[in-house]
Amino acid sequence: MKPGSRAVHAGYRKAARAPLSPPIVQTSVYVYDSLEDYDAVARGEIPGHYYARTSNENVAMLAEAVAELEGAEAGVATSSGMAAIAVAITALAPRPCPIVAPLDLYGGTWVLFRQELEPIGYSVRTVDFRDLDAVAGAIEGAGLVVCETITNPLVRIADLEAIGRLAAERGLPVLVDNTFATPVLCRPLELGASMVVHSATKYIGGHSDLTAGVAVGSREQVRAAAQRASRLGTTLGPFEAWQLAEALMEAPGVSGVHYPTLPGSAQEELARRLLPDGAGGMLAVQLDGGRAAVQRLLDRLGMVTFAASLAGVETTISHPEVTSHRYLTPEERAGLGIHPGTVRISAGIEEAEDIVEDFLQALGD
Numbered sequence: 001m002k003p004g005s006r007a008v009h010a011g012y013r014k015a016a017r018a019p020l021s022p023p024i025v026q027t028s029v030y031v032y033d034s035l036e037d038y039d040a041v042a043r044g045e046i047p048g049h050y051y052a053r054t055s056n057e058n059v060a061m062l063a064e065a066v067a068e069l070e071g072a073e074a075g076v077a078t079s080s081g082m083a084a085i086a087v088a089i090t091a092l093a094p095r096p097c098p099i100v101a102p103l104d105l106y107g108g109t110w111v112l113f114r115q116e117l118e119p120i121g122y123s124v125r126t127v128d129f130r131d132l133d134a135v136a137g138a139i140e141g142a143g144l145v146v147c148e149t150i151t152n153p154l155v156r157i158a159d160l161e162a163i164g165r166l167a168a169e170r171g172l173p174v175l176v177d178n179t180f181a182t183p184v185l186c187r188p189l190e191l192g193a194s195m196v197v198h199s200a201t202k203y204i205g206g207h208s209d210l211t212a213g214v215a216v217g218s219r220e221q222v223r224a225a226a227q228r229a230s231r232l233g234t235t236l237g238p239f240e241a242w243q244l245a246e247a248l249m250e251a252p253g254v255s256g257v258h259y260p261t262l263p264g265s266a267q268e269e270l271a272r273r274l275l276p277d278g279a280g281g282m283l284a285v286q287l288d289g290g291r292a293a294v295q296r297l298l299d300r301l302g303m304v305t306f307a308a309s310l311a312g313v314e315t316t317i318s319h320p321e322v323t324s325h326r327y328l329t330p331e332e333r334a335g336l337g338i339h340p341g342t343v344r345i346s347a348g349i350e351e352a353e354d355i356v357e358d359f360l361q362a363l364g365d
């Protein structure tokens with residue numbers, strides 16, 4: 001099956017007379033009539049569930065579906081993307097060690113490193129992942145590499161093949177957050193990643209109506225940490241995002257557009273190599289007039305709404321300075337290229353023409 005078909009069918013094997021749509025198994029605990037039977041399930045020798053915090057049929061289906069889409073042996077679904085990242089980091093690096101991560105890491109992961117991992121002994125070495133020499137230098141003596149296929153909000157692409165090679169030479173595991181790309185556009189395990197995580201709150205969920213995460217990798221790496229049932233859905237508009245980026249470059253008040261495959265983009269070649277089917281629905285735009293221009297845009301947009309999250313079926317716009325990157329200092333933000341006039345757009349699946357028209361009327365006089 002091609003990825004699009006797998007996205008519909010992965011994770012759920014339907015036997016004859018089974019419901020076409022998987023029923024929700026809504027129970028915290030299961031009945032057993034034999035101690036031996038319980039013991040065998042608890043040891044993982046025979047399939048089954050005994051307590052919902054450990055495992056649940058629906059949660060297992062979601063994890064299996066994402067694992068299948070990513071080409072992984074196994075997966076675990078968690079209560080959020082951050083939970084997936086935390087679980088995956090401790091699976092790959094159980095003891096405190098230096099972690100190499102990109103400067104423009106997702107704000108939540110940044111805060112996890114700074115506020116939770118550093119106080120217990122991990123250290124974080126942040127480098128510009130576009131500079132592979134800097135990555136090679138930072139990797140010496142480290143215990144783990146963490147990166148994102150496409151970063152938030154400036155949609156920079158990590159050269160996963162080169163990073164995987166550098167890490168493999170030193171026996172380091174690589175954890176890749178593939179939230180922005182989804183396995184439809186990129187499967188990091190095929191490019192050298194050890195584990196992949198998703199905020200399923202985003203494209204994997206796709207309807208802005210749930211919070212969930214998934215981590216996939218080898219059977220040993222993946223641990224059961226599932227808490228909540230979620231349904232799998234997909235949405236993706238790479239072509240719409242590309243069309244939107246081209247239109248916005250010409251719009252008044254716009255001084256720059258970030259999109260990996262945009263002609264002239266510094267990462268165009270890498271993007272076309274690593275993401276041959278498109279670079280996803282996320283883009284960033286720099287507005288000349290700073291925060292006031294952003295507020296004016298928000299006031300004037302009709303269909304498109306301001307929302308602090310991303311990757312739903314509806315197009316949304318966010319402002320990293322007040323949302324995802326609010327915990328960075330203005331200097332740290334400026335160093336990353338995030339300015340008061342930077343907005344991130346998450347292209348939904350509406351008609352591309354409607355999205356473009358809404359932005360052009362809002363940016364006009």
Ligand SMILES: *Cc1c(COP(=O)(O)O)cnc(C)c1O
Pocket residue numbers: 080081082083106108109148152177179180198199200201202211212213
């Ligand atoms: C949203 C997001 C997360 C965190 O996911 P939650 O489901 O909010 O915990 C992690 N990484 C990226 C790239 C994200 O966009």
